[in-house]
Amino acid sequence: MALLQTVDLKRYFGETRAVDNVNLSIEEGEFVSLVGPNGAGKTSLINVISARLTPESGKIIFKGEDITRLSVTQRVRAGIARSFQLVNVFDDLTTFDNVALAIFSREGKTAHLGTLAHLDHAVANEADAVLKQFGLAAKRGDNARDLSQGERKLLDVALAYALKPKLLFLDEPTSGVSTRDKGQIMDTIASVVRGEGITAVIVEHDMDVVFKYSDRIVVMAQGAILAQGTPDEIRKNEQVAMVLLGSSGPDAFTRKD
Amino acid sequence: MPAARTGPSVPVVLAVAVPVIVAFAVLPRVVDLYQTELLIYGLTFAIAALGFNLLLGYTGLLSFGHSAYFGMGAYTVAFIVRDLHVQSMELCILAGVLSTFVIAALFGYVCVRHTRIFFGILTLALSQVLWSLAFKFFWVTGGTDGIRVARTGITLLGGLIDFKGSGSYQKFVYAYYYYVLALFAISAALMWVIVHSPFGKALQAIRDNEIRAGFVGIRVRRYRWIAFVISGCFTGLAGVLWVPLNGLTTPDILYWPFSGEIVFMTVLGGFRTFTGPIVGAIAFNYLKVYAVASSQYWQMVLGCVLVVLVMVLPTGIVGTLARLGGKLRRG
Numbered sequence: 001m002a003l004l005q006t007v008d009l010k011r012y013f014g015e016t017r018a019v020d021n022v023n024l025s026i027e028e029g030e031f032v033s034l035v036g037p038n039g040a041g042k043t044s045l046i047n048v049i050s051a052r053l054t055p056e057s058g059k060i061i062f063k064g065e066d067i068t069r070l071s072v073t074q075r076v077r078a079g080i081a082r083s084f085q086l087v088n089v090f091d092d093l094t095t096f097d098n099v100a101l102a103i104f105s106r107e108g109k110t111a112h113l114g115t116l117a118h119l120d121h122a123v124a125n126e127a128d129a130v131l132k133q134f135g136l137a138a139k140r141g142d143n144a145r146d147l148s149q150g151e152r153k154l155l156d157v158a159l160a161y162a163l164k165p166k167l168l169f170l171d172e173p174t175s176g177v178s179t180r181d182k183g184q185i186m187d188t189i190a191s192v193v194r195g196e197g198i199t200a201v202i203v204e205h206d207m208d209v210v211f212k213y214s215d216r217i218v219v220m221a222q223g224a225i226l227a228q229g230t231p232d233e234i235r236k237n238e239q240v241a242m243v244l245l246g247s248s249g250p251d252a253f254t255r256k257d
Numbered sequence: 258m259p260a261a262r263t264g265p266s267v268p269v270v271l272a273v274a275v276p277v278i279v280a281f282a283v284l285p286r287v288v289d290l291y292q293t294e295l296l297i298y299g300l301t302f303a304i305a306a307l308g309f310n311l312l313l314g315y316t317g318l319l320s321f322g323h324s325a326y327f328g329m330g331a332y333t334v335a336f337i338v339r340d341l342h343v344q345s346m347e348l349c350i351l352a353g354v355l356s357t358f359v360i361a362a363l364f365g366y367v368c369v370r371h372t373r374i375f376f377g378i379l380t381l382a383l384s385q386v387l388w389s390l391a392f393k394f395f396w397v398t399g400g401t402d403g404i405r406v407a408r409t410g411i412t413l414l415g416g417l418i419d420f421k422g423s424g425s426y427q428k429f430v431y432a433y434y435y436y437v438l439a440l441f442a443i444s445a446a447l448m449w450v451i452v453h454s455p456f457g458k459a460l461q462a463i464r465d466n467e468i469r470a471g472f473v474g475i476r477v478r479r480y481r482w483i484a485f486v487i488s489g490c491f492t493g494l495a496g497v498l499w500v501p502l503n504g505l506t507t508p509d510i511l512y513w514p515f516s517g518e519i520v521f522m523t524v525l526g527g528f529r530t531f532t533g534p535i536v537g538a539i540a541f542n543y544l545k546v547y548a549v550a551s552s553q554y555w556q557m558v559l560g561c562v563l564v565v566l567v568m569v570l571p572t573g574i575v576g577t578l579a580r581l582g583g584k585l586r587r588g
Contacts, residue, residue: 050472076474088472090465093458101462104455105474113456113487118264120455159473 001064003028003199004049004167009058011048018044019055020223026167031193032201033210036220037243042203043085045220046169050082051075063166076105079166083173085203087152089159091145095136098144098155100127102162127162133192134158135184150181157189161198168193170202174209182206186213207244207253211235219243264453278442285434290427294502295546297434299539300441301498306522306534307448308491313520314528315452316484317464318372322380323519325364325387326489328511329357330496332391335404335506344412344419346436350497357493358486360387365485369478372467381513388511403507406500408433429501437498444491449531451487460484492519518545521559525566527573536575 004026011019018041026032034042047053049060051072060068067075090098103123104110118124131137134154139147144155157173173189174182190213193200204210210217211231218228219240227240234240235253245253281300285293305327312318330353337343337352368379391398398404408429412419413436420429451457459480463470467477500506509515518541525544526537544562548555570577 052468072471073474073476076472082472084469088466088469090462090469092465093461097458097461101455101458101475102473104458109455110459110475110480111456113451113454115455116264116267116450116453117455117458118453159469163473 002026002061003063005061006045006049007059007061009045009048009060010056011044011053012056017041017223019048022058022220022223022225024218024225026199026201028166028199029197030199031190031213031215033214033217034201034203034220035205035207035210035217035244036226040220041223042220043171044223046082046171046201046203050080050169076163076165080169081160081163081165081167082169083156083160083171085171085175087149087156089144089152089155092143094141094143095131095147095151095155096124096127096140099130099158099162100124102159103127103130106163130158130162134161134188150177150185153177154185154188161192161196164196166199168198168200170200172203172205174204174206182209211253270449274445278438281438282435285431290430293434294430295542296539297430297437297502298499299542300437301495301502302519302522302538302542303535304441304444304498305492305495305519306526306538307444308488308493308495309519310523310528310534311448311452311460311484311488311491313523314530314533315457315464316460316481318369318481318485319377319520320368320380320485320488321377321513321516321520322364322382322384323489323492324511324513324515325380325384326357326361326492327496327499327515327519328384328387328391328506328508329360330354330493331500331506331510332398332404332496333357334497334500335406338406338410339404344410345415346411346413346501347415349411349500350440350494353497354490354493357496358490361486361489361493362482365482365489369481369485381516384511384516385513388508388513391508391511398508401508403505405505406503408501408504411501433502437502440494440498444494445535448491452531456480456483521563523573524563525573527576529572530575530579533573533575537573540574 002025006022006024009019009022020041022045024045034045036042044053048055051070055068059066062078062080067078070078090101093101100117100123103126104117128137128140131140134157136151136154136158139151144152147155153173157170160168170189174185177185186209214231216228217231217234219226219234221243226243227234227237229237241253284296305323309320309323312320333353333356334349337349343349364380364383367383368376371379392400409420409425413432418432459470459475462475463477463480471477496510522538522541523534524537525541526535527533545555545559548558552558572580
């Protein structure tokens, strides 16, 4: 049984079919890339699955249960977490407090108002471990707003990761980051996610990154799934090359630089 | 590896807080009766502002209706003293905080469905409902005459201390000063724990980014509601303590300018710091008393102070002092 299954999922914005009859299936432990041109509906699909948007129709089945009507927080508790394309962290909290908060939330401790947060050593140790994994240990005392763009992107992912989700959506984790940092961020994310056996769906534009890290690639265009398959299958798919690159041929995905 | 410090050290905080409380305890021996009375007012307002700032500083919600909770506490005391002949201040506190809890839970339930200006307007509108009730139902509330609460009818510590007989005014001021100081210390300690608890961190996360707060699993609306109720109860306690001191409760304390005064106190001290509202409340009380005493245009004096404050010291007294302190330390 698939970990996540969407059934005829639809979300329109007026005439625009952002998500159009999508039947997406994600198996446990997979690292899936979601690709497609701008406006293909990748982020909208993630928004619908994570309850940022409500679908027009269709169903979302997670771990065999219909979660279509669950709220954001209910889906987070069920085990779905996500990061954001535009950095979405707690700017006036320290890097440490950002991650610690996610851990408190996961453990159902955010309702505790009679204990001091910083005296919870189990949470503190775990938060420090997460910061170390993401290379943010040196910045633990800095407010999130004072981090560099690359660090903020990592923190955004670390927040979602600290929830220990079953399924993690990463919406363009390397956008707005220099090419030099891109590889480093992806390496960090891939090693952390694979190390924990988390099922991950990542939206990414850089096809080198996509081919390097994915088990499977799902190509979207105009709100619908155009093709899906292993990196090799997608590399050879001429229709995909046309849509993504505007040209096809055997070397279409080979970088000419 | 020893865990690096991740939050305020409790011994350090106590090392600052205890001497401050001791200094306050010594003050009545140094200053006169009138100044002591002013300090009681200041400490009472400090409790109200502490409660208010849980919403503004920590949850990011600007309430323009906190007069409702202050007034609810005050009128509850007035009612039970007049109609049920209650004398014990502890019973008054219990009843006042309980009734404030109910009204804050009710009003909060409606208000936290909205944020920003809509939240502010709703809190304002609901507080004016209470004001109009106090204003119009004069056969219950005494209308603009209010309800008198004589300090001679009040006892402290379960009847241990009463204020009958000659010289009772002086006795009342000194005893009540320590009573309010103790409750202020307890309130401040409680609030300090709340804002440094996981719950307090969750509120700050909601303040910074409510959407992401939801995506880390925090039930934003519910947490705002809980913060609202706690905030209301602190302000309600302040209202309870204020009545015997003032000797009278009138609809003025339910009217929206009083909500504005609570906002003013908090901004004056600095809403981004824990101690800001405390310093602001005490300072505001002096400011207002002396402005009223020195000029019939006292509202204009306060208005000018507010304008200067927002333009020159947007972080308030405590925020500015902290910044100066930081500069000095760095040389």
